[in-house]
Amino acid sequence: MTRGKREAMIALGLRTHPEHDPPIAGKSACSVRCLESTCNRGFLVLIQRGYKTELRPTVEQANQLARHCGVARFAFNWALGRKIEHYQATGKTLTYKEVDAEFNRRKPEEWPWAYETSKWAHGNAIRDCEKAFDNFFRRLKQGGPPGFPHFRSKHRSTPKYRVAGEAVKVEDDRIRLPVIGWVLLKRCGYLPTSGVKLLSATVSQRAGRWFVSVNVEKTIVAPENQGPAVGLDVGLKSFVVGSDGSRLDPPKFFVRSLKKLRRLSRQHSRKQKGSANRRKSADKLAKLHFRIACQRGDFLHKASHHYASNFGLVCIEDLHIKGMVRNRHLARAISDAGWGTFGVQLAYKCPWYGGKLVEADRWYKSSKTCSVCGEEIGELPLSIREWTCHKCGTHHDRDENASNNLREYGRAAVTARTVVKARKPAENPAGETVTQEAFYGNSKL
Numbered sequence: 001m002t003r004g005k006r007e008a009m010i011a012l013g014l015r016t017h018p019e020h021d022p023p024i025a026g027k028s029a030c031s032v033r034c035l036e037s038t039c040n041r042g043f044l045v046l047i048q049r050g051y052k053t054e055l056r057p058t059v060e061q062a063n064q065l066a067r068h069c070g071v072a073r074f075a076f077n078w079a080l081g082r083k084i085e086h087y088q089a090t091g092k093t094l095t096y097k098e099v100d101a102e103f104n105r106r107k108p109e110e111w112p113w114a115y116e117t118s119k120w121a122h123g124n125a126i127r128d129c130e131k132a133f134d135n136f137f138r139r140l141k142q143g144g145p146p147g148f149p150h151f152r153s154k155h156r157s158t159p160k161y162r163v164a165g166e167a168v169k170v171e172d173d174r175i176r177l178p179v180i181g182w183v184l185l186k187r188c189g190y191l192p193t194s195g196v197k198l199l200s201a202t203v204s205q206r207a208g209r210w211f212v213s214v215n216v217e218k219t220i221v222a223p224e225n226q227g228p229a230v231g232l233d234v235g236l237k238s239f240v241v242g243s244d245g246s247r248l249d250p251p252k253f254f255v256r257s258l259k260k261l262r263r264l265s266r267q268h269s270r271k272q273k274g275s276a277n278r279r280k281s282a283d284k285l286a287k288l289h290f291r292i293a294c295q296r297g298d299f300l301h302k303a304s305h306h307y308a309s310n311f312g313l314v315c316i317e318d319l320h321i322k323g324m325v326r327n328r329h330l331a332r333a334i335s336d337a338g339w340g341t342f343g344v345q346l347a348y349k350c351p352w353y354g355g356k357l358v359e360a361d362r363w364y365k366s367s368k369t370c371s372v373c374g375e376e377i378g379e380l381p382l383s384i385r386e387w388t389c390h391k392c393g394t395h396h397d398r399d400e401n402a403s404n405n406l407r408e409y410g411r412a413a414v415t416a417r418t419v420v421k422a423r424k425p426a427e428n429p430a431g432e433t434v435t436q437e438a439f440y441g442n443s444k445l
């Protein structure tokens, strides 16, 4: 292919598969058909993907990792405090550049210990603080619960810090982190070492174990998926019911471990504060919580992988999860199910396999509409699992009917190319107008 033609293609947003001609990575994810006339394998998709794996640091390295996390937490809290202070004094917001410059100016005098760690630890923490404010202002504008940034706690927050991709190097069984050097990985060959661009690496600690999450950008060939469409109805009785007849039982990991969890919590609360036994029982409790999280993650990944890789079109309901969790009787079961994560995973996995995800409007009546004749019925309490349509006489299973409706909703949304309605912003629970001043005023310094 000539250079001129290639440039013209790129201008049009068209690319070819890596082996035909190396693609130029765009800024955002794109999916285009390969232009090589003999190639009919599918689309090129530029994706970002995270790979998280466990580290095997030496004792000295673990100390260094902890020190990096400590500096990151300190810098984040300092930046947050500084911004609040400045706003209260002048009514103006400090920019990221000003905060970062001030930190670096004061670092040699006031915080010389920060030199023992990589500059990325505090640099990215200050950036995160800025990001937290951006998100806060965005939510304030949209009218949802604003969520003013909060200080990171030494005890409750996850210890973590992030370094840029250019500062790390990955090999099969080890990763090189700035200042610390090569750290061994527990699992060999999981992190991608070639054909990807490293964007960042985040080190975090959970239940006494160290993890690294590497974020990469890479081009994949997504098949031109001609798989069927599927509607997914998520619920409490079954975790998900698919219009293809599939039905996954709710795993209830949390509920299954509840007895053990309660016993450990009870034991923990009886230990004297600050004692070695209290620390030990806290470790035990953290380990169990981590185990439950892993079980849930495993289940959700397998489920979302199944639907994303086998179907060309997946349609799910937009669940008002936050509103539903507020219902005390259902809160635990809903949080345990992990629908939100399931939706997020489907959203990023579907494009990997050339599929599409459609989220039905929250107000779409998937349960109360007859999937055969389209008749709408008035009331359908959650306790009624089966019903008969009074117009066409079809006997419906509640969840199967909903999943059939969702499948048709997805098909219609794609063929008609109608823009699926954007999410309605959640109402402000207090029902008052929220201003940023109110938040700055309330936060403690």
Ligand SMILES: [Zn+2]
Residues within 6 Å of the ligand: 370, 371, 372, 373, 374, 375, 389, 390, 391, 392, 393, 394
């Ligand atoms: Zn009917």
